[in-house]
Amino acid sequence: MRAWGPLVAAVGENPSALRARGPAAAEIAALWWLMLGLAAAVYAVTIVLLAVASRRAGRYTLRPGHGFVVVCGVAVPAVILVVLMVLTIRTGVATLATDDEPALTVQVEGRQFWWDVRYDDGAVVTANELHLPVGEQVEVELTSDDVVHSFWVPQLHGKLDMIPGRVNRLLLQADEPGVYRGICGEFCGIQHARMHFVVVAEPREQFDAWLEGQRAEAAEPAGDLAAEGREVFLGTSCVACHAIRGETGPNAIGPDLTHLASRRTIAAGMLANNRGNLAGWILDPQSQKQGARMPPTNLEGPQLQALLAYLESLE
Amino acid sequence: MTTVTGDRLEDVWATRPGLVGWLGAVNHKQVGQRFIATAFVFFLVGGVQSLFMRYQLGSPESTFLDPETYNQLFTMHGTTMMFLFAVPIGEAFGIYFVPLMLGARDMPFPRLNAFGYWAYLFGGIFLYSSFLAGSVPDSGWYAYPPLSGPEYSPRSNLDFWLLGVTFVEVSGVIAAFEIVVLILRFRAPGMAISRMPLFVWSLLVTATMILVAFPPLIMGTVLLELDRKVGTGFYDPAVGGDPMLWQHIFWWFGHPEVYIILLPAIGIVSAILPVFTRTRIVGYTFIAAATVAIGILSFGVWVHHMFTTGINLLGLTFFTAGSLLITIPGGVQIFAFIATLWRGRPVFKPPLLHVIGFLVVFVFGGLSGVMVASVPFDWQAHDTYFVVAHFHYVLIGGVLFPVLAGLTYWLPKMTGRLLDDRLGTVAFWLLFAGFNLTFLPQHVVGLLGMPRRVYTYPSGIGWDVYNLLSTVGAFVVAAGMAVFVADVVRSRWRGAPAGDDPWGGNTLEWATTSPPEPFNFRVIPIATTRDPLWDERPLDLAGGPAWRRELAHPVVSRREMVSTSVLDAAPHEVLTLPIHSLWPLGLAAALGVFLIGVMVDRTSIGLVGLAGLAVCVIGWLWSRQDEP
Known part of the structure; x- marks a missing residue:
């Protein structure tokens, strides 16, 4: 059994579209409740008519004909649909409207099965975690x-x-600090189910501090073990796919690890970022996330300990 | 030749004996029966796949299925239900019952009809042979590139899908073509277009829609197969192609598809309701006009499957309007049905129970459909379990319940045996309860953020209990289907004799024997009202012009049928139909060999298939048998 507590704490507990924490989601949730009310009323009336109609005949003098069909099937729905059309346009426009320039632009690229996240036109590269002021x-x-x-x-x-070959733009705003779960919504292959991410909404100062920290190159390893771990990283297959700014060139085959230790999860929101999970993931990703692009790594115990020490130092 | 009975009509319409006779049979009832049985088998297979999936999702982090298997199962479930069940079952009912309802003796092109069946069967087998090859399609029933393209699906799994689906689509187009010709030119004399049964109207519109919607998909799948086999790059952005092109082509087919499978079901309901309420349908013209309106509007809604692709809001809003608009003809039909029920004296036997189930469930699905037609809400609901719940309400409510209603209504006509009312009632309630238990919670879990097409989900974020309820419900549905199948099997041996007209029907199929004679009607009926059996009982089966007597007592050994004019069904001429042919089977087999050649990249096999195609086409054209 896995302990789910830490992961839920890391990724947020309930990604419900109806627990809106931003203006766009709030508008849409309000639209949902309105539509639910309308639909419930229409359904109730229809079912009552159906129930009445299903009773034995002879009880009613009223015999519905073409007028009934036109009123219930055309006139009433037409009015309701016009209302819905107006609501749809109003809500749609509300989610797009923007008085100000966006505070910042983030580039997110979908990958099988993780997220590449870039701030400052690529000066800051991270993965599976989006921070917002x-x-x-x-x-x-x-x-x-x-x-x-x-x-x-x-x-x-x-x-x-x-979509490959296209850039779509989404305006995102969080109104309350918190941790929110992000999810891949389009089936993208064998591990679509394990392609989540974390959104951290935090006050401006904290956000700025975070971004400043991410902007820095990787810290020099503190201590011998971590230094040895750096050699393991640079000397084995890790470096073929992963970049650590300050130590390697750019490499976007796998997630950037420059500040890995600052992140809440690994494997795209699947595992809480702790030493045990990291060790298991490095040695054998396939047993936990079959079909993920990362191959298993063959490391001796001491090598693994050194590598973990190094990765955990990448705050 | 079969046993000579001395009656020329019976002799010339008899099927040849033995296996060859069976394989070469071209009569619409044999073809229709095979279509219905095959579609139902595929339905059961698709249903079993869903049980595996539901078991997997019954608990979070389950390891019952691995992700690869799960993805294969949901792909094959969707493909099977849409391409191998829902479309063929509508056409199958059409092939079997439209000629009977029109007073015709067969389809206009019996050999083509038989070819349509074999193409469907072989296409289905082709798709399922992927299990034997260990290379099962796994990119969803909609196969979006690049995931389905050469780079991300390098194995043969998508070739099975593309070629198999194309095979089946060809069958669909052929059946549609025949149904249109049949309905326009082979109605009973006097059955003006304004007197056709509503079931026939629904098939006419459906078949026309297929002729418009399927050829583009066939083209789209051929382009994708070319991308995969010869690197054309139609859908590859790296060489100037665009994955969005596939999405537009697919949904240009894919949304009309929904109505293509829905309209025959509406037609079945329109056929059953008057008979089981002992009254004429209310708003015949409204229902027929609404059917035509749905057929047209359905081609203006495809982008509502693409609300999240980044098309601008103004553009999307047009498709919201189109999608909302289509609920109006839908509403007209529903309230015409309710009015009919109201005016009549309902008889609550299984066919009517399933019709009521249709109304209760389908209206619910229609309302959630209105919600997802709203662009901003769809941004949240799209590709979540909310949508899964919505379209199962529409498809199970709108198609499965009517199909089961149709089977309980018409099976006695096909077999001459009645089903058991008690078993039918038990099956209905199990299906109805199980269905709602399965899919009602899925609306909620979708709003709670659960996406579709996931083989597992994390624990502790509020999704567990809804999934467990869904899984329990799925097994209740399975129990209901088991009872239904048991009832059908039981009736085969133990069912009470049905007689010609067990329900007191209004349309011409009830004027013949159960099961019908191979020639359907010895004397071609003449229809002068919409409910001929109610208005003209007994039907006038004597007299009339000379051709009518000659068709009843032919002087030559030919299968003869009378064609009529398009609008008012005035008798036009007597045509001769072919009676037996193995070439349809051969042609379908040759096409299969060709596709296998494409599939395994073996030119030699492909050429053998092409040569076979040529031989079969020539044989087909030169060997027409009009006499026994």
Whole structure:
């Protein structure tokens, strides 16, 4: 049995579209409740008519004919549908309207089966974790390098597809600090189910501090073990896919690990980021996430301990 | 030749004896029966796949299925239900019952009809042979590139899907073509287009829609197969193609598809309701006009499957309007049905129970459909379990319940045996309760953020209990289907004799024997009202013009049928139909060999298939047998 507590704490407990924490999701949730009310009323009336109609005949003098069909089937629905059309346009426009320039632009690229996240036009690269300043509009540029994915943070906004060869733009805003679960909404292959991410909404100062920290190159390993771990990283297959700024060149085959230790999860929201999970993941990703692009790594015990020490130092 | 009975009509319509006779049979009832039986078998197979999936999702982090198997199962479930069950079952009912309802003796092109069946069967087998090859399609029933393209699905699994689906689509187009010709030119004399049964109207519109919707998909799948086999790159952005092109082509087919499978079901309901309420249908013209309106509007809604692709809001809103608009003809039909029920004296036997189930469930699905037609809400609901719940309400409510209603209504006509009312009632209530238990909770879990097409989900985020309820419900549905199948099997041996007209029907199929004679009607009926059996009982089966007597007592050994004019069904001429042919089977087999050649990249096999195609086409054209 896995302990789920730490993961739920890391990724947020309930990604319900109806627990809106941003203006777009709130607008849509309000639209939902309105439509639910309308639909419930229409359904109730229809079922009552059906029930009355199903009783034995002879009880009623009223015999519905063409007038009944026109009123119930055309006139009443037409009025309701016009109302819905207006609501749809109003809500749609409300989620798009923007008085100000977005506070910042983030690039997110969907990958089988993780998320590449870039700030400052690529000066900051991270993965599977999006930080936002609370109360500010953030423009997220969405694309994909392989197949179609879809970017979805139910508590903040609806989903928008990430399509190879195209860039889609989503305006995201969180009104309350918190941790929200992001989900891949479009089937993208064998591990579509394990393609989640974390959105951390935090006050501006904290966000700035976080971004400043991410902007830095990787810290020099403190201590011999971590230094040895760096050699393991650079000397084995890790470096073929992963980049650590300051130590390696750019490499976007796998997630950037420059500040891995600062992240809440590994394996795209699947595992809480702790030493045990990291060790298991490095040695044998396939047993936990069959079909993930990361191959198993063959490391001796001491090598693994050193590597873990190094990775855990990448705050 | 079969046993000579001395009656020329019976002799010329008899099927040849033995296996060859069976394989070469071209009569619409044999073809229709095979279509219905095959579609039902595929339905059961697709249903079993869903049980595996539901068992897997019954608990979080289950390891019952691995992700690869799960993805294969949901792909094959969707493909099977849409391509191998829902479309064929509608056409199958059409092939069997439209000629009977029109007073015709067969389809206009019996050999083509037989070819349509074999193409369907072989296409289905082709798709399922992927299990034997260990390379099962796993990119969803909609196969979006690039995931389905050469780079991300390098094995043969998508070739099985593309070629198999194309095979089946060809069958669908052929059946549609025949149904249109049949309905326009082979109605009983006097059955003006304004007197056709509503079931026939629904099939006419459905078949026309197939002719418009399927050829583009066939083209789209051929382009994708070319991308995969010869690297054309129609859908590859790296060389100037666009994955969005596939999405537009697929949904241009894919949304009309929903109504293609829905309209025959509406037609079945329109056929059953008057008979089981002992009254004429209310709003015949409204229902027929609504059917035509749905057929047209359904081609203006495809982008509502693409609300999250980044198309601008103004563009999307047009498709919201189109999608909302289509609920109006839908509403007209529903309230015409309710009015009919109201005016009549309902007889609550299984056919009517299933019709009531249809109304209760389908209206619910229609309302959730209105919700997802709203662009902003769909941004949240799209590709979640909310949508899964919505379209199962529409498809199970709108198609499965009417199909089961149709089977309980018409099976006695096909077999001459009645089903058991008690078993039918038990099956209905199990299905109805199990269905709602399965799919009602899925609306909720979708709103709670659970996406579709996931083989597992994390624990502790509120999704567990809804999934467990769903899984329990799925097994209740399975129990209901088991009772239904048991009832059908039981009736085969133990069912009470049905007689010609067990329900007191209004349309011409009830004027003949159960099961019908191979020629359907010895004397071609003449229809002068919409409910001929109610207005003209007994039917006038004597007299009339000379051709009518000659068709009843032919002087030559030919299968003869009378064609009529398009609008008012005035008798036009007597045509001769072919009676037996193995070439349809041969042609379908040759096509299969060709596709296998494409599949395994063996030119030699492909050429053998092409040569076979040529031989069969020539044989078909030169060997027409009009006399026994």
